[in-house]
Amino acid sequence: MKRAYLDWNATAPLRPEAREAMVAAMDVVGNPSSVHAEGRAAKALLERARGQVASAMGADGADVVFVSGATEAAALACAGRGLQGAGIEHDALDAWIDPVLPVDPEGRVTVQDPAQTVLQAANSETGVIQNLPQGLALTDATQAFGKIPFAFNWSGADMAVVSAHKLGGPKGVGALVMRRGTDLAAQLRGGGQEMGRRAGTENLIGIAGFAAAAEAAARDLADGVWSEVEKLRNILENAVAADAKETIFVGKGAARLPNTSCFAVPGWKGETQVMQMDLAGFAISAGSACSSGKVRASRVLQAMGYDEAAAQGAIRVSLGPETTEDEVMRFAESWLRHHEKHRARAA
Known part of the structure; x- marks a missing residue:
């Protein structure tokens, strides 16, 4: 049977749109940081993908920082901040927070100080959806993005973490989405890629697949x-x-x-x-x-x-x-x- x-x-199965975009990106030879024609072509693909992810997330006007996945995005967002949360957060966030917030029997969290709080949009184990207060420091949108209506611009959060493979993109790529002007200390330092927030040559193939999957997921939700x-x-x-x-x-x-x-x-x-x-x-x-x-x-x-x-x-x-x-x-x-x-x- x-x-x-x-x-x-x-993890969601790889979407055909993501596979097609990744195959096409394999033929883009340049490094996005190079100034020659091949590098500019790679940079154009990178920035087009950044815009696609931002649009799918309702994050126009926000900064999208490409990383290796939601775990790295969580580390980048949380390091040195002393944030609090609840005991229901994913391990990637739980490792960075003080889990002191109360949780009711249905899995809903009572937020006391949004500016110092991490709160998931939806729980990966139970599926319970949270009400996100305005001024929230960070939300984990990994499970919500693509399954329920979610827009970063009305989420009330300063930052959000997402992962491509949860919505039919490739594994090993994700993003930290942040309001412009949000203070952030880079954890990976080097060449100054990703607006100085995450050094290292971008995973252009994975990012292309991520962007295509994000667009397809948004269409599915609307349909x-x-x-x-x-x-x-x-x-x-x-x-x-x-x-x-x-x-x-x-x-x-x-x-x-x-x-x-x-x-x-x-x-x-x-x-x-x-x-x-x-x-x-x-x-x-x-x-x-x-x-x-x-x-x-x-x-x-x-x-x-x-x-x-x-x-x-x-x-x-x-x-x-x-x-x-x-x-x-x-x-x-x-x-x-x-x-x-x-x-x-x-x-």
């Missing part, structure tokens, strides 16, 4: 593609809830990304479910993570107030525009069969 990819929040994905997500959750009534659907009472379902069965380890579903032909993620052979409960769910049994029993199913109803129903049927076996063993 054909495998079903249901892990779009981890209502993700509304159809949300219908599939709801079909999945209804099927699971009908036969596995003890299942906890995390964040279901809050606004969520249209493609994301995080649900837990306390006592049934998330990593066990991931392996069982993988063998059955379905790619999903666990709400818990394995590190050096040690299993730990999802700190996101724990920050929301869930106990360890629930936090260890969570999985995330994230859909995309290519997901079909047949795939969703096959997954639900397979998961429910394994759930029945788990329930019998636990009896």
Whole structure:
């Protein structure tokens, strides 16, 4: 049986538009920092891509700094700032913040001092969408960009981090978007590329793919593609809830990304479910993570107030525009069969 990819929040399949743009960029021989004709051609491609990403993000008039991904963008934005946040932020941001802000049981954060706060636009594990206050220091738009309406200019944030591969671009490229005039200390120093904010010759091939993917993602959103994905997500959750009534659907009472379902069965380890579903032909993620052979409960769910049994029993199913109803129903049927076996063993 054909495998079903249901892990779009981890990475989205490469869009054909991105692939085409990358292949074309491979023939652009010049270095964007060179002043000869070949260099000017490369520079023109770079700046065209910068404009494409800015337009897709609703960031006209802002600065787009190309980096290797959202993790580097987070480091560039946060280093030396002493910012605060909540315990639900992605590891790339959590490494730089003091996680002191309260989180309610639906995953919503109470912001106390926006100018000193990092706040994600949407959570990668639960899909919960945050209300972004004006004057926010930084938002992680990695999961929101391309899935829900998001414009940097009305987000209220001074800076935002994004990653190309979450919206169908290549891996290894992303951007820090920032309001002009925002103070920033370069972490990679050298040749002065990216307006002096990030040294190193730009990854022109990856950036071209990023720009093409951003434009395609914006078109999909405008065309209502993700509304159809949300219908599939709801079909999945209804099927699971009908036969596995003890299942906890995390964040279901809050606004969520249209493609994301995080649900837990306390006592049934998330990593066990991931392996069982993988063998059955379905790619999903666990709400818990394995590190050096040690299993730990999802700190996101724990920050929301869930106990360890629930936090260890969570999985995330994230859909995309290519997901079909047949795939969703096959997954639900397979998961429910394994759930029945788990329930019998636990009896």
